[in-house]
Amino acid sequence: MNCPCCSGKTYEDCCKPFHSGKKNAPTAETLMRSRFSAFAIPNGIYLIETTLPSKRKLHNTEDLQEWGEINEWTKLEIVKTPNINQVEFKAFYTDENGKQQVHHELSTFRKLNDRWYYVSGKFLD
Numbered sequence: 001m002n003c004p005c006c007s008g009k010t011y012e013d014c015c016k017p018f019h020s021g022k023k024n025a026p027t028a029e030t031l032m033r034s035r036f037s038a039f040a041i042p043n044g045i046y047l048i049e050t051t052l053p054s055k056r057k058l059h060n061t062e063d064l065q066e067w068g069e070i071n072e073w074t075k076l077e078i079v080k081t082p083n084i085n086q087v088e089f090k091a092f093y094t095d096e097n098g099k100q101q102v103h104h105e106l107s108t109f110r111k112l113n114d115r116w117y118y119v120s121g122k123f124l125d
Contacts, residue, residue: 005033006076007033014037015037018034019037019038019041019046024116027084028107029087031050032078032107039067040073041068042065042069043065044065044068048060051117052110052112052118052119053117055117055118055120070096071093071095071096073091073093074092076091076092085108086109087107087109089105104124105121106121106122107122108120108122
């Protein structure tokens with residue numbers, strides 16, 4: 001199976017080692033890609049585990065899982081990585097009503113104890 005993150009690699013050679021806990025994402029962009037794949041699979045547990053621990057209270061595993069399940073995640077486009085801690089991306093998906101959507105965000109990440117975490121995101125037009 002091709003990896004949902006649009007890397008061109010197979011899922012087994014791309015995001016699966018991160019989702020299974022065998023590896024940690026080496027960069028913020030890699031973590032971003034693996035989180036997109038976690039929405040597409042879906043894997044709400046991975047999404048909460050890769051959120052900065054101090055920010056987890058703002059999120060809910062069940063809601064993250066449901067958002068992955070009710071939408072069809074079709075494409076990830078990395079727009080730019082302005083620095084090592086940020087990734088601007090567009091996530092394309094079809095919502096539960098069959099309408100095509102684009103989630104455009106500038107995400108901020110933090111490396112803590114040799115592991116990258118999602119901190120927050122700013123929605124862009």
